[in-house]
Amino acid sequence: MANSLKTVYCYYLSLFCGFLIFSASAQEIVIDDHRESQTYGAINLVGLSVEQLGQLEKIKEPDSFFYVRVEGSDYNMLGHYQLTDTSLIFQPRFLPDPEVTYIAFTDFNVLVHDSRQYIKSFPIRFSRSFKNRTTVISFLPDLDTLPNNVLRTYLTFSSPMGLGNPYDYIEVFDKNGHSLSEPFVVIPEGLWDEKRTRLTLLFHPGRIKRGVGPNVSKGQIFEEEKNYKLRVSKKWTDAEGRFLADNFEKSFYTSGAERHRVDISNWDIQTPDVRSTNALMIRTLRNLDPVLVERMIEIYRVEKLVSGKWESGNRGCRFIPVSPWKAGVYTIDVNPKLEDISGNTLVSGFDVDLAVPSSDKVKTRLAFEIE
Amino acid sequence: MRFSVLILTLFLAISVSGQSKRGKPDIKSIGTLEFSETGTLFIGDSYGGVVYAIDLEDDEKSENAKGVSIADLEGQVAGLLGTSDDNVLIHDLAVNPISQNIYLSVSRGRAAWTTKWHLPNDLAPADILLKVNTNGEISEASLENVSYSLVKLPNPVDEGIEHRWKKGVTTRVDAITSLKYSNGKLYITGLSNEEFAASMWVTPYPFKNEVSVSTLEIFHGAHGKYETHAPIRTFIPYDFDNKEHIIAAYLCTPLVTFETASLENGKHVKGRTVAEFGSGNYPLDMVPYTNNGKEYILMSNSQLPLLIFNPEDVKNYQRGITEEVKGYTGGVKYTPRSGSGVQQLDNLNEKFLIATQRLPSGKLALVSMSKEWLIP
Numbered sequence: 001m002a003n004s005l006k007t008v009y010c011y012y013l014s015l016f017c018g019f020l021i022f023s024a025s026a027q028e029i030v031i032d033d034h035r036e037s038q039t040y041g042a043i044n045l046v047g048l049s050v051e052q053l054g055q056l057e058k059i060k061e062p063d064s065f066f067y068v069r070v071e072g073s074d075y076n077m078l079g080h081y082q083l084t085d086t087s088l089i090f091q092p093r094f095l096p097d098p099e100v101t102y103i104a105f106t107d108f109n110v111l112v113h114d115s116r117q118y119i120k121s122f123p124i125r126f127s128r129s130f131k132n133r134t135t136v137i138s139f140l141p142d143l144d145t146l147p148n149n150v151l152r153t154y155l156t157f158s159s160p161m162g163l164g165n166p167y168d169y170i171e172v173f174d175k176n177g178h179s180l181s182e183p184f185v186v187i188p189e190g191l192w193d194e195k196r197t198r199l200t201l202l203f204h205p206g207r208i209k210r211g212v213g214p215n216v217s218k219g220q221i222f223e224e225e226k227n228y229k230l231r232v233s234k235k236w237t238d239a240e241g242r243f244l245a246d247n248f249e250k251s252f253y254t255s256g257a258e259r260h261r262v263d264i265s266n267w268d269i270q271t272p273d274v275r276s277t278n279a280l281m282i283r284t285l286r287n288l289d290p291v292l293v294e295r296m297i298e299i300y301r302v303e304k305l306v307s308g309k310w311e312s313g314n315r316g317c318r319f320i321p322v323s324p325w326k327a328g329v330y331t332i333d334v335n336p337k338l339e340d341i342s343g344n345t346l347v348s349g350f351d352v353d354l355a356v357p358s359s360d361k362v363k364t365r366l367a368f369e370i371e
Numbered sequence: 372m373r374f375s376v377l378i379l380t381l382f383l384a385i386s387v388s389g390q391s392k393r394g395k396p397d398i399k400s401i402g403t404l405e406f407s408e409t410g411t412l413f414i415g416d417s418y419g420g421v422v423y424a425i426d427l428e429d430d431e432k433s434e435n436a437k438g439v440s441i442a443d444l445e446g447q448v449a450g451l452l453g454t455s456d457d458n459v460l461i462h463d464l465a466v467n468p469i470s471q472n473i474y475l476s477v478s479r480g481r482a483a484w485t486t487k488w489h490l491p492n493d494l495a496p497a498d499i500l501l502k503v504n505t506n507g508e509i510s511e512a513s514l515e516n517v518s519y520s521l522v523k524l525p526n527p528v529d530e531g532i533e534h535r536w537k538k539g540v541t542t543r544v545d546a547i548t549s550l551k552y553s554n555g556k557l558y559i560t561g562l563s564n565e566e567f568a569a570s571m572w573v574t575p576y577p578f579k580n581e582v583s584v585s586t587l588e589i590f591h592g593a594h595g596k597y598e599t600h601a602p603i604r605t606f607i608p609y610d611f612d613n614k615e616h617i618i619a620a621y622l623c624t625p626l627v628t629f630e631t632a633s634l635e636n637g638k639h640v641k642g643r644t645v646a647e648f649g650s651g652n653y654p655l656d657m658v659p660y661t662n663n664g665k666e667y668i669l670m671s672n673s674q675l676p677l678l679i680f681n682p683e684d685v686k687n688y689q690r691g692i693t694e695e696v697k698g699y700t701g702g703v704k705y706t707p708r709s710g711s712g713v714q715q716l717d718n719l720n721e722k723f724l725i726a727t728q729r730l731p732s733g734k735l736a737l738v739s740m741s742k743e744w745l746i747p
Contacts, residue, residue, distance in 0.1 A: 073450025078511055094479055097454040163485045189485060194538060196485070241458055241480065 029104050029122040030087075039089075041096040043068055043104055043124065046087040055111045056083055065110040066090060071101040071123070096126040099243070133245035134159040134238040139230070140290045141341050143314055147287075148222040149208045149257040151343035151350060154291055155199045155232065155248075160239040166190040166199055169236035175227040183207075183221045196239060200291075205343070209351050222254045258342045259349045262286055264334050269368045274327050279311075279318040280368075282332075286315060286340045293317050296335035301328055325370050332366040391520040391577075396423050398514065400496030401476035402544070404465035407552045407576065412467070412474065415547035415559065418496055420527035422550060422559060424576060426518040433471040435505045438723040438739025445735045447509055448501060452479050461735065462497040464715035464727055471720055473503040473737070474512060486537070487673065490653065492544045493537060503737065522578045528562040542568075545602050552576060553608035558617065558631070560603035567599035571617070573634055583636030589627045592647040592702070595695025603627075605657045607668065611686040618685060620654035620670060625692075626703065628685060644692040645685050646702035649675050656716040660724055660742045667747050669708075669716060669724065677710035679747045706747045710740070 027047040079092040140154040191200035206214035232248040272278035290312035308321035336346040343350030403415035446456040476497040527546035534540040563570040567586035606619035627642035653673035712729035719725040
């Protein structure tokens with residue numbers, strides 16, 4: 001171990017004012033638990049007598065007298081020592097791990113060779129109260145009622161999440177608190193976006209589609225007109241290995257199944273005022289997949305794409321343009337693969353007999369005019 | 372192609388600093404480790420694009436003929452680093468042949484491990500060097516004040532290039548994938564910025580004012596095509612009829628030989644593919660050993676078991692693989708050995724090899740394997 005002992009005559013302890021104190025005897029341990037501090041993680045042994053401090057000055061390697069270990073480990077943590085006129089400070093090489101219990105040991109036999117002395121230990125924990133601990137920031141669709149054949153939902157996290165089977169940490173409970181059996185398609189690494197902040201949560205399509213194996217053998221996932229609760233456990237760790245800040249819960253009620261294809265001819269468009277950046281409001285009569293809406297509906301004016309942002313709500317969506325609306329005719333082009341939250345597209349219902357061809361011509365374009 | 376050769380030639384004999392000095396080397400990543408027969412430690416620093424030669428003053432000869440084992444290596448290392456075992460990442464292992472001390476390059480934090488294709492160097496640059504002595508005791512090998520020299524690699528692959536299929540991973544982590552010392556020369560494999568990125572740098576040690584670089588091409592039988600972009604993952608220099616060769620393994624797992632005499636500066640060199648050991652696999656390490664008076668080569672893998680093959684078979688497989696291999700394997704045969712999860716390998720002493728092995732319990736163990744047991 002590369003310990004360096006320096007004698008520094010300063011009132012170093014004052015730096016620790018207000019920090020956590022662990023006491024087991026005349027000596028106390030004061031830790032620097034301030035994340036913003038230059039010495040965050042420092043473990044400071046105070047309460048030493050003038051005589052003891054004098055003896056320590058003569059010891060090159062104080063790690064035989066004062067050492068810190070991960071609980072259960074036989075190894076002293078790497079770090080360096082600093083002796084002040086009031087205390088001995090151990091600064092670990094690495095930042096503390098709030099999930100770990102540390103034990104600081106003092107062995108006064110090293111100083112006084114007195115058989116009555118013994119090794120004292122001080123358990124230490126650093127604060128878990130991360131300012132920026134990762135949380136679930138949204139569950140989409142942001143609705144309190146979902147059709148009982150809901151196929152796809154999304155969980156968004158405030159920071160990238162780590163490795164780990166998401167389905168070990170996500171459960172759905174019925175109103176009696178019973179966990180539903182196998183509601184999801186289990187893809188061990190999860191369906192993540194590139195940043196690993198948005199998880200696509202796919203309910204088992206085989207249980208949603210009537211008449212296929214899992215639907216027949218295990219039944220459908222959700223009953224109609226019942227209350228359910230989805231819970232994300234805080235034991236899930238993010239990409240930095242930290243637990244989530246808290247459990248996340250989303251309660252919802254189930255309506256009847258939605259099995260028909262999405263028909264845009266019955267969408268109701270409320271046009272905004274010219275020269276404003278007010279939202280274009282569309283009542284879709286159907287809860288569309290909020291993520292697909294962002295990339296599968298486009299607005300054009302004179303064949304030029306209009307830039308802006310889509311937001312989804314209850315049976316509708318809205319488009320907020322970057323630049324003010326101009327007078328003229330706009331078109332709304334909808335990708336026929338756009339789905340509602342039950343997986344129905346403009347072309348067909350998710351749960352439909354494909355042997356029966358649809359005779360309807362699919363409409364994919366709407367128009368509106370701003371005067 | 373001619374243009375590439377010209378660039379390669381221009382890079383020869385520049386950016387090289389061979390003088391020995393004392394202090395703390397400015398190592399960006401302790402990615403790959405290798406020892407000379409006299410106990411000089413070589414560190415391949417991919418981020419720095421530099422190879423360091425370090426005198427650790429660890430020169431007390433050991434006559435130990437026993438193995439070394441640690442059941443929970445990551446757990447033990449975690450104690451030193453002040454964290455839990457799942458936050459410890461061991462990148463490479465090498466044994467000082469003089470002292471038999473085992474050196475590990477290590478970093479803290481592996482939460483970004485998201486696919487089976489991630490290698491430790493993909494996740495974080497290693498920044499700690501640890502030593503395990505013959506009693507299995509672990510300590511830090513300080514680099515604060517050491518005698519060292521260095522050589523800068525000409526034209527290592529740029530940091531700004533993202534790995535083709537590992538999102539968020541820079542190809543710079545593969546600037547140096549492996550390095551070996553043999554007969555006064557250091558062979559360094561990895562990726563350069565050349566049109567044919569797979570490269571082999573060769574430099575004499577003690578370092579002088581010269582580094583040669585050759586780009587490499589192989590026929591990958593499993594893919595049925597010639598390849599120039601994937602780097603050698605692990606290799607050893609090996610003599611056939613007093614001519615030194617490189618025996619190298621690549622991802623998915625072709626085994627290829629190159630004659631070192633052909634590795635001239637600026638040359639594009641084609642290897643002879645002698646085996647396809649199976650796709651879907653990273654070869655992780657390779658070590659020669661002696662069993663019953665004969666030399667064999669042991670190879671560890673990310674997905675396949677331990678493999679033993681006979682270097683004589685490699686030498687004798689003259690025709691090479693030049694057409695797509697239809698089955699899962701082809702060419703030189705290997706003997707599979709129990710030892711799934713074995714990662715890093717090196718010779719420990721006359722009787723034992725040393726390895727890291729991920730056990731079914733999930734723990735990473737330091738294990739010693741008797742060479743007598745490794746019957747081909």
